[in-house]
Amino acid sequence: xxxxxxxxxxxxxxxxxxxxxxxxxxxxxxxxxxxxxxxxxxxxxxxxxxxxxxxxxxxxxxxxxxxxxxxxxxxxxxxxxxxxxxxxxxxxxxxxxxxxxxxxxxxxxxxxxxxxxxxxxxxxxxxxxxxxxxxxxxxxxxxxxxxxxxxxxxxxxxxxxxxxxxxxxxxxxxxxxxxxxxxxxxxxxxxxxxxxxxxxxxxxxxxxxxxxxxxxxxxxxxxxxxxxxxxxxxxxxxxxxxxxxxxxxxxxxxxxxxxxxxxxxxxxxxxxxxxxxxxxxxxxxxxxxxxxxxxxxxxxxxxxxxxxxxxxxxxxxxxxxxxxxxxxxxxxxxxxxxxxxxxxxxxxxxxxxxxxxxxxxxxxxxxxxxxxxxxxxxxxxxxxxxxxxxxxxxxxxxxxxxxxxxxxxxxxxxxxxxxxxxx
Amino acid sequence: xxxxxxxxxxxxxxxxxxxxxxxxxxxxxxxxxxxxxxxxxxxxxxxxxxxxxxxxxxxxxxxxxxxxxxxxxxxxxxxxxxxxxxxxxxxxxxxxxxxxxxxxxxxxxxxxxxxxxxxxxxxxxxxxxxxxxxxxxxxxxxxxxxxxxxxxxxxxxxxxxxxxxxxxxxxxxxxxxxxxxxxxxxxxxxxxxxxxxxxxxxxxxxxxxxxxxxxxxxxxxxxxxxxxxxxxxxxxxxxxxxxxxxxxxxxxxxxxxxxxxxxxxxxxxxxxxxxxxxxxxxxxxxxxxxxxxxxxxxxxxxxxxxxxxxxxxxxxxxxxxxxxxxxxxxxxxxxxxxxxxxxxxxxxxxxxxxxxxxxxxxxxxxxxxxxxxxxxxxxxxxxxxxxxxxxxxxxxxxxxxxxxxxxxxxxxxxxxxxxxxxx
Numbered sequence: 001x002x003x004x005x006x007x008x009x010x011x012x013x014x015x016x017x018x019x020x021x022x023x024x025x026x027x028x029x030x031x032x033x034x035x036x037x038x039x040x041x042x043x044x045x046x047x048x049x050x051x052x053x054x055x056x057x058x059x060x061x062x063x064x065x066x067x068x069x070x071x072x073x074x075x076x077x078x079x080x081x082x083x084x085x086x087x088x089x090x091x092x093x094x095x096x097x098x099x100x101x102x103x104x105x106x107x108x109x110x111x112x113x114x115x116x117x118x119x120x121x122x123x124x125x126x127x128x129x130x131x132x133x134x135x136x137x138x139x140x141x142x143x144x145x146x147x148x149x150x151x152x153x154x155x156x157x158x159x160x161x162x163x164x165x166x167x168x169x170x171x172x173x174x175x176x177x178x179x180x181x182x183x184x185x186x187x188x189x190x191x192x193x194x195x196x197x198x199x200x201x202x203x204x205x206x207x208x209x210x211x212x213x214x215x216x217x218x219x220x221x222x223x224x225x226x227x228x229x230x231x232x233x234x235x236x237x238x239x240x241x242x243x244x245x246x247x248x249x250x251x252x253x254x255x256x257x258x259x260x261x262x263x264x265x266x267x268x269x270x271x272x273x274x275x276x277x278x279x280x281x282x283x284x285x286x287x288x289x290x291x292x293x294x295x296x297x298x299x300x301x302x303x304x305x306x307x308x309x310x311x312x313x314x315x316x317x318x319x320x321x322x323x324x325x326x327x328x329x330x331x332x333x334x335x336x337x338x339x340x341x342x343x344x345x346x347x348x349x350x351x352x353x354x355x356x357x358x359x360x361x362x363x364x365x366x367x368x369x370x371x372x373x374x375x376x377x378x379x380x381x382x383x384x385x386x387x388x389x390x391x392x393x394x395x396x397x398x399x400x401x402x403x404x405x406x407x408x409x410x411x412x413x414x415x416x417x418x419x420x421x422x423x
Numbered sequence: 424x425x426x427x428x429x430x431x432x433x434x435x436x437x438x439x440x441x442x443x444x445x446x447x448x449x450x451x452x453x454x455x456x457x458x459x460x461x462x463x464x465x466x467x468x469x470x471x472x473x474x475x476x477x478x479x480x481x482x483x484x485x486x487x488x489x490x491x492x493x494x495x496x497x498x499x500x501x502x503x504x505x506x507x508x509x510x511x512x513x514x515x516x517x518x519x520x521x522x523x524x525x526x527x528x529x530x531x532x533x534x535x536x537x538x539x540x541x542x543x544x545x546x547x548x549x550x551x552x553x554x555x556x557x558x559x560x561x562x563x564x565x566x567x568x569x570x571x572x573x574x575x576x577x578x579x580x581x582x583x584x585x586x587x588x589x590x591x592x593x594x595x596x597x598x599x600x601x602x603x604x605x606x607x608x609x610x611x612x613x614x615x616x617x618x619x620x621x622x623x624x625x626x627x628x629x630x631x632x633x634x635x636x637x638x639x640x641x642x643x644x645x646x647x648x649x650x651x652x653x654x655x656x657x658x659x660x661x662x663x664x665x666x667x668x669x670x671x672x673x674x675x676x677x678x679x680x681x682x683x684x685x686x687x688x689x690x691x692x693x694x695x696x697x698x699x700x701x702x703x704x705x706x707x708x709x710x711x712x713x714x715x716x717x718x719x720x721x722x723x724x725x726x727x728x729x730x731x732x733x734x735x736x737x738x739x740x741x742x743x744x745x746x747x748x749x750x751x752x753x754x755x756x757x758x759x760x761x762x763x764x765x766x767x768x769x770x771x772x773x774x775x776x777x778x779x780x781x782x783x784x785x786x787x788x789x790x791x792x793x794x795x796x797x798x799x800x801x802x803x804x805x806x807x808x809x810x811x812x813x814x815x816x817x818x819x820x821x822x823x824x825x826x827x828x829x830x831x832x833x834x835x836x837x838x839x840x841x842x843x844x845x846x
Contacts, residue, residue, distance in 0.1 A: 026567055039562070041555035046547050046686060049539070055506035055634050056535030057663070061496030062526040065485070066667045068541050069660050073484030083478035096607040096655040097570040102524055103485040104659060112479030116472070118491050124469050132464035139462070144449055144742050147520040147773050147783060184519040211478050232519040234657065236527060237492050240480070244489045263469060319567050350570050352775045360570060 015345030018338035019366035023348045026317065026364025065103075074104060075172060084112020084211075087154065088241070089176030092323065093307045098350065098358040099149075100179035102234050107241040108154050108177065110212035110276075114261055118237075118245040121209065123229070127266035130196030137245050140229065143186040148228065148251055149357045151325045153178040153297045155254040155281050158404040161389060166409075166422045170308035174420060175408070178325065180358035183249045185230035188223050192267075197224075201267035205274075206248050209261035216257045217271035218250065222295070226251050229262065251356040252327030253295045254403075256281050286397035296327030298405040299386050301334055301361070301378035312416035315369035320347070321362045326380035330354070333379040334361040340373035340409065340423040341388070347376070355381075372412040373423045389422060438768030441761035442789035446771045449740065449787025488526075497527060498595060507535020507634075510577065511664070512599030515746065516730045521773065521781040522572075523602035525657050530664040531577050531600065533635035533699075537684055541660075541668040544632065546652065550689035553619025560668050563652065566609040571651065572780045574748045576601040576720045577678040578704050581827040584812060589832075589845045593731035597843060598831070601748065603781035606672045608653035611646050615690075620647075624690035628697075629671050632684035639680045640694035641673065645718070649674050652685065674779040675750030676718045677826075679704050709820035719750030721828040722809050724757055724784070724801035735839035738792035743770070744785045749803035753777070756802040757784040763796035763832065763846040764811070770799070778804075795835040796846045812845065 015022045065072070072094045078086030087108040090100055100106075107113075118137045126132040154177035160167045167174065192204075197220070204223045208214040218227070228249040230238060238244045243260030250258050256276055271277065271293070283291040301324035306312055320338075324331045330353055335344040347361035361376070378386045387395075389406035411421035438445045488495065495517045501509030510531040513523055523529075530536075541560045549555040577600035583590045590597065615627075620643070627646045631637040641650070651672040653661060661667045666683030673681050679699055694700065694716070706714040724747035729735060743761075747754045753776055758767040770784035784799070801809045810818075812829035834844035 023567065039557045039559075041547055041549055041557045046545055046557075047543075049543055049632070051537035051539050052632060052634055052636065056532070056537040058507055058535060059497070059499035059501065059509065059511040059530065059532070060664070061498075061511075062488070063497075063528070063530070063662050063664045064526065065659060066541070066663045067538070072659060074482070074486075075484075076482035078482065084481055086482065088482040088484075095658040096568060097605045097658050099522065099605045099657045101657045101659045103487065105486070107482065107486070109479070109482070112481060114474035114479040115490070116474050118489070120470075120472055122469055124464055126464055134462045134464045134469075136462075142739075142741060144446065144785065144787065145519060145744065146785075149775075182520045182522045209472070209475060211475050213475065234522045234524045235518040235520050236488060236495060236524045239486045240489045241483070241486045244491075316565075318565060321568065352572075352777060354775060362567065362569075364567065 016337065017343035018372050019368055020336060020338050020345040021364035021366060023362070023364055026319070074106065084109050087177060089172050090179045091172045092176050092302065092304045093171040093310055098180050098323070098360050099234065100181055102181065102236065102239050105179040105181060105239070105242055106154065106177045108255060109210070110214050111210050113240045114210045115240065116209060116244060116261060121245050121263070123246065123262060124264045125191060125195045127268050128198035128201035129267050130198070133195050135191070140186055140231065140246070143190055145184055145186055146228070147182055147184040148226070148249065149180065149182045149354050150249060150251040151178055151180040151356060151358045152255045152258055153325070155256050155402040158408070159401050161404050161406060161408060162398050162400060164398070166420050169420055171302060171304050175302045181234045183228060183230040184232035185228040185246070185249065188227040188229055191229065192224060197267055200269055203268050203271050205266040205268055205272045206259040206262060207264040208259045209263035214259060214276060215272065215274040216259055216276055217274065218257060222250055222253065252297060254281065254297060257295065281402060283396065283400040283402050285400070294403055298403060299326035299328065299378050299380040299384040300324065300405040301376040301386060302408055303374050303376050303410060306374070306412070306418050307410055308418050308420060311418055312367055312412065315367050318365045318367055319362055320365045320374060321360065322376050323358045324361055324376070324378035325358050326378065326384065327356060328380050328382045328384055329356065330381040331359040331378055332381050335377045336363045337375045338365060338372050341375055344377065367412070369414060371414055373421065374410040374412065375407050375423070377407055438786070439760065440766035441795050442791055443759060443761050443768040444787035444789060446785070446787055449742070497529065507532050510600060512595050513602045514595045515599055515725065515727045516594040516733055521603050521746070521783050522657065523604055525604065525659070525662050528602040528604060528662070528665055529577065529600045531678060532633065533637050534633050536663045537633045538663070539632060539667060539684060544668055544686070546669065546685060547687045548614060548618045550691050551621035551624035552690050553621070556618050558614070563609055563654065563669070566613055568607055568609055569651070570605055570607040571649070571672065571674055572603065572605045572777050573672060573674040574601055574603040574779065574781045575678045575681055576748070578825040581831070582824050584827050584829060584831060585821050585823060589843050592843055594725060594727050598725045604657045606651060606653040607655035608651040608669070608672065611650040611652055614652065615646060620690055623692055626691050626694050628689040628691055628695045629682040629685060630687040631682045632686035637682060637699060638695065638697040639682055639699055640697065641680060645673055645676065675720060677704065677720060680718065704825060706819065706823040706825050708823070717826055721826060722749035722751065722801050722803040722807040723747065723828040724799040724809060725831055726797050726799050726833060729797065729835070729841050730833055731841050731843060734841055735790055735835065738790050741788045741790055742785055743788045743797060744783065745799050746781045747784055747799070747801035748781050749801065749807065750779060751803050751805045751807055752779065753804040754782040754801055755804050758800045759786045760798045761788060761795050764798055767800065790835070792837060794837055796844065797833045797835065798830050798846070800830055
């Protein structure tokens, strides 16, 4: 194959240093026999494999992935003596596109996944309202619905990058607490309007129906804005691990606030100061004070291919691909570097680019076989630019634990092995 | 609840006859206590259900729907002595949004679902090319990828509406051979460019790796256009029932042509006249001739809620919701009638409206408790308007079997029961 590789034309194709290529050049470059990895056909035929010689499996009511994909799964860990507490992470490096399939959406639970009977579940809206109301799943289903394709990211995603040494882990373990789905439900404002919100109500306490009774305070502006009481996830009823039969969806906000198994919304004057907005989900600053109520997830991106566990076998053409998102709105630009941030090339963004959804980016790369450091840097429609890890730590300190959105780096060794590095 | 219903203001809210309402009026209308179905809270508390009193289930690598949703499944039928031949249908009336979850995507198989080892699977491109090529899954994964959110509809979807009597069946059984997913893969044109297509090649024979060796001829313009060799479905590897490890994606075209388990593409001068483009998937016309090679699926829509199995319990406000699509591009308008086509109101279309994808439409409806006939009529960006069943049959005859895109009707009885009717 290598013998047929054409000499590259640097003026036409080079987009930045260390082999980053304009997409058009990459596609044209791929269209040279053997330039990527195709093999010339040795004969006009193909082997007739056993699965072509007998009828396959019959139909099933609910389909599952191939048995050969069993390794594409969430990884999870939970502390001892805390049943169901912890997180299960999305295998970002094994996925493509922007939608996360429901079985692989990340989950963070505080006391396991409750087995809720939807006929018995109720949602109470009370507190500073004219008419306290109770909704069953059936009555909620009568209301006007709407859909939003939205990412959800845990406030603790990428927390390991606050550590002094770069952890030897893959994209799933480092950044897998973010996922994206099409959520459908009823606008929360429709329900609040029906209950009649008192002007003194500035916050909404949202409580989950799990054994932890997980609770967070949501500012009234968000509750009356794009918040949904979501009933469906990628078309079907929300999965138990994501809040069946209903969850709060606060597009762009910290995952922890988007309360799952939603059972109660209380309109209140001041935030409730729950455990998850005081002891947890606050950012400890260098001066010892804690930053509280950091709602929107910041502009961020991560390269998913290549990345650890996806090593490069030989020098040649590759596509660098990853995901970008911002709680502030649309992604307008993602730049990629192959030389640790010395030079940058603009990646191609996959349409449709949606507000507060994952956006897939792609860029061609000709790996010359030498060491390289891959980075991505996202910019959102408000002009927020993903900071370097160094700049983020200088501003925030290393003990913040939450909301890490600094630039992440993958080191590529001459062997083709890809590892997490600080650069 | 009924005692508090406010008298409607017809001038403001009426969008068409028989209670169809402008969306804004419906949302405002819902915001009257009890106007839809909420119950006043009887106390400040809610029952503490058993699932709040003990930790829930631990984490799982791959999540599944709630056990309470077991009834949301594909229904299927296959003829005797033809293992794996038939179709499994998407439960459209149980879903919301535009994405179909992978486990519920419809499937049509001709000899069951093959259990393909991805490491052994190969894709051969040969025939009228300069360089016959063989691709493994791994080599294909090196190429530039792209995603497209696209519907796939079986050419035989809604075929029962060609029958003289309206079949007593639900949206799933009548129209459930259409689904929508985000597909990601390699542009077919990239691979064909690499093989070097001879100018005499006007068709591509696509062959599947199932025991039926299902084969169809694809015109070269489509193969060099938006066609993908798709590897991913809603983020994860394509499910076995949808072509694992790779399928042809021809956005907007008849499902049967989007060959699953794709193993061979042969560039040829003339169509191959395979069984599925001669004995099947042709439209028998009134004069006895058969219309062959009807590629694009026509503009179409179907109301999913309310629909059979989703009966109305009492007069009052409801949301009419459904799906629209066209193989010619974007949906620009969906009109809804509640009086069997005498008057029409324009429905709200959910963003993003994507070319050759399902588009969700919604419209408020105040059911007065009398008999009604619900219909929807879609228009696409090329100006194609979904015809009445009568007009379609007048043009095409009743023996065409495929490509039924006429307006469908749900009859609502005074009892609230919804049934399939001709109107």
